[in-house]
Every structure is written in C-alpha cells, then in structure tokens.
Amino acid sequence: MAIRTILHYPDQRLRVKAKPVPVVTAEIRKLVEDMAEAMYAAPGVGLAAPQVGESHRLFVIDVATEDESSNLLVFINPELVNLEGEQIWCEGCLSFPEISEDIKRAETVTVRALNEKGEPFELTADGLLAVAIQHENDHLDGILMIDHLGVIKRRVIHREMLKRQKDGDQEASASRG
Ligand code: ZN
Numbered sequence: 062m063a064i065r066t067i068l069h070y071p072d073q074r075l076r077v078k079a080k081p082v083p084v085v086t087a088e089i090r091k092l093v094e095d096m097a098e099a100m101y102a103a104p105g106v107g108l109a110a111p112q113v114g115e116s117h118r119l120f121v122i123d124v125a126t127e128d129e130s131s132n133l134l135v136f137i138n139p140e141l142v143n144l145e146g147e148q149i150w151c152e153g154c155l156s157f158p159e160i161s162e163d164i165k166r167a168e169t170v171t172v173r174a175l176n177e178k179g180e181p182f183e184l185t186a187d188g189l190l191a192v193a194i195q196h197e198n199d200h201l202d203g204i205l206m207i208d209h210l211g212v213i214k215r216r217v218i219h220r221e222m223l224k225r226q227k228d229g230d231q232e233a234s235a236s237r238g
Contacts, residue, residue, distance in 0.1 A: 065099045065113045067155045070222045075156055076203040079109075079116045082137050085179035089117070093135050093177050096121050101131075105155045107193040109200030112156050120197035124189045134184075139174035139198055143185075150192045154206045160218055164209045166195045 068074055082089055092115060100108040100121055109120035119137045146168030153161040170191040173183045186194055196206065207215045 064102050065095050067099060067103065067108070067112050068114055069158065069226070070156050070205060070207070071219070071226070074114050075111055075200070075205060077111060077116055078203050079111050079118045079201045081118050085137060085175060085177065089119070089137070090177055092117070093119065093121060097133055100155070103155050106189070107197045108155060109197045111200050111203070118201045120200065122190065122193045122197060124193055135177040136172065136174040136194070136197070137176070137179070139172050139194075139201070141170055141172055141195070141198055143171035145169045148188075148192070150189065152192065152196060152206055154196070157206060157218065157222065160221070162206065162210055162214060164206060166192050170194050172198075
C-alpha cells in the first residue's frame with residue numbers, strides 16, 4: 062500500500078484545529094498504523110494526524126535512535142496537564158523538510174491521552190520526548206514551528222517554502238508534459 066503523503070507548509074490544512082476522537086475505532090487504529098509507517102519512512106520522530114490531512118486529535122512519536130529498538134508511542138486526545146522548566150532544542154518538522162531551528166519549550170511535560178486501544182494513560186517526559194510531545198500537540202491546534210520563531214526567521218522560512226512550492230508545481234506540470 063502507498064505510504065501517506067505528508068503535507069508541507071503552507072498547506073492550509075496544517076492550520077485547522079483538529080477534532081477530538083470520540084471513539085477509538087478500527088479506522089482510527091488503521092490511521093495510527095499508516096501514520097507510524099509514514100513517520101518511519103520519512104524518517105521522523107513524530108507525526109500528527111493534521112500532517113496527513115486528517116483532522117483528528119492524535120499523534121505518534123518514536124524517539125528511539127537507530128541502534129535502539131523502536132518504541133512507538135500513540136497519543137489520542139492528548140492534554141498537556143503540566144509544563145515545567147525550559148529547554149532549547151534544534152527542531153525539525155516533516156512539514157518543513159530540511160529546515161531546523163532552535164525553539165524554546167518546557168523541559169518537562171506531563172501528558173494525559175488514550176493509547177491505540179482507547180485506554181487512558183499519563184506520561185511525564187523530559188528532553189527530546191518532551192519536545193516532541195509539545196511539537197506534535199501544537200499541530201493539533203494548527204500551530205507550527207515557525208510560530209515559535211521571531212518575525213525575521215519566520216519570513217525567511219515562509220519565503221523559502223513558497224519558493225519550493227512554486228518550483229515543485231513547475232516540476233509537476235513539466236512531468237505532466
Ligand atoms: Zn511538525
């Protein structure tokens with residue numbers, strides 16, 4: 062089966078506030094599988110449903126390094142119930158390929174969510190996992206990494222992404238003949 066396409070900025074679907082998942086159905090579990098597949102293929106450490114054009118409050122994360130065994134975490138209807146401290150991490154995003162910027166986030170985050178079986182859990186994370194949880198949770202509210210940057214950096218990245226979109230369109234129409 063084809064791997065799901067990840068939307069790139071400035072696709073307007075990335076700006077839509079996602080809807081809560083009322084019940085964790087077989088369709089939702091299939092979406093979770095598809096998203097994990099797309100995330101590992103990219104490769105990336107996290108992917109939120111709006112990034113594949115699905116307006117659901119869910120994301121997947123796996124921060125295991127290549128020599129560690131995979132550790133897929135699924136967060137459905139997540140709520141960040143506590144944020145503490147501060148850290149700066151050089152973040153990337155699958156919706157902004159090849160762009161990375163230093164972004165300030167909380168050092169420690171406590172999140173409550175449902176897993177892929179629909180069971181509630183609570184997790185307190187720090188370091189990269191805390192960053193990834195905050196980054197992916199932002200996607201559910203239509204907030205993107207550039208929203209955390211100063212106006213000049215935001216402008217530079219915006220223009221770069223518009224330019225790529227334009228170049229991509231030209232390549233697409235050229236290949237269509
Ligand atoms: Zn992202």
